Amino acid sequence: MQNIASRWGRVISLGEATTDDYTLVVPIFGDPRYFRNGEYLRQYRGNVLLAVNVDSPKMRRFVEELRTDGWRVHASRLTGRVSCPEIVFDALRNVSTAYVIRIDGDTVAREDPGRVVAAVREADADLCSVKVTVSRRETLIEKLQAVEYDMSMLGRHNRPWMTSGACMIARTTSLRQILAAHSFWFPGEDIETGVIARHFKLAVRHVDVRFYTDAPETFRAWFRQRKMWWSGSFRMAFVNADQTLRFPLTFVYTACVVWLLWIAKWRELVDVRHIAAILPFVILLYTGVCFCSNWSVRSRWMIVYPYYALFQALVLPPAGAAYYLWLWFRRGTLRPPGRYRIGFRRAWLDSKKRLPHQRASAYADLDADRWAADRAVR
């Protein structure tokens, strides 16, 4: 339904204008091999800031190599379990442009980022989601993910706050303030950015531009990634239910249809005769709905997609929940991890109207300094 409604969603379209007032911030941590879009970024090198977390001799050498090669690098020194928003928040202190594109080390675009940012500026948006799609479509799992990404991105027309970690565009002052209120907890960190922006009543929009990202190539890698994503979903649906309630449709779909009806779905499967009777019709209906509601991104792979979706709906929710509980257990606290830091009552934080640019930056930098000092103590 939401994909049918996507054609009436308010999206930002690209115009002819372009700008140079942006920085592409690329968070890289853990291993240098996650930096795969160097060739693409090279053409915009003057606008690129590589935010690298240096927590090993290997990463230190990597930073030196990058600097020798002419890249502008922000070296963070974060310890423990590091997350992308944390590195980006740290790196924002080295950003002087009005707009930031947070982009993963495996994501590229065909459009000029300057045109995208100019469109965002023209629309006066604080945070924008973009269409993220699969770059390589060779293996079975890549092709299925490609269909899945293409379909789910249509939903962003009406729910632009569901920002993707692969790429998002923001006004620098706004992103500073959003990240100053971020929990930095890894699973579901990308959507948390959009939720915080909405909490602060910022202008959250969707730009109609495609960014291409690497998707897991093998089933095993896909399962590992999805386990993480589903733990993020569990976190959003239950651990932060008070916040997700703000988005009633998303809450009902995620908490009830996906999570609570999971038991009912398995109950149906137990009776083989019953399942043999209803499944052909259900799958046929699902395929038809898939084709019709996603006509603009139709693909022959939508014939196989229902089986992939069924597998995902049956197997991954418990895997995600178990992963969340394991992370909680490993943390050894009574308080569940991943609680959003924002309160229930929405706050008003209009970086452009209420706070002058420099003052807003100063506040955010103060927060960043406090946070860095706090981390150093820990």
Added chain:
Amino acid sequence: MALRAGFAAASLLGVVTTFGTTLWSASVGVLVALFGAFAAGEILPRRRTSRGDS
């Protein structure tokens, strides 16, 4: 009128989701045909390419 339409839809749904009925067989047939179309469009050309056929 609405009630009749509702009953008709319910009975149709009942027939479609009953093992072995004509409509059930038809839905299985459509699924098989869809798979055939998918195989013809996606799997067979790949096999030909990997075998080196043009």
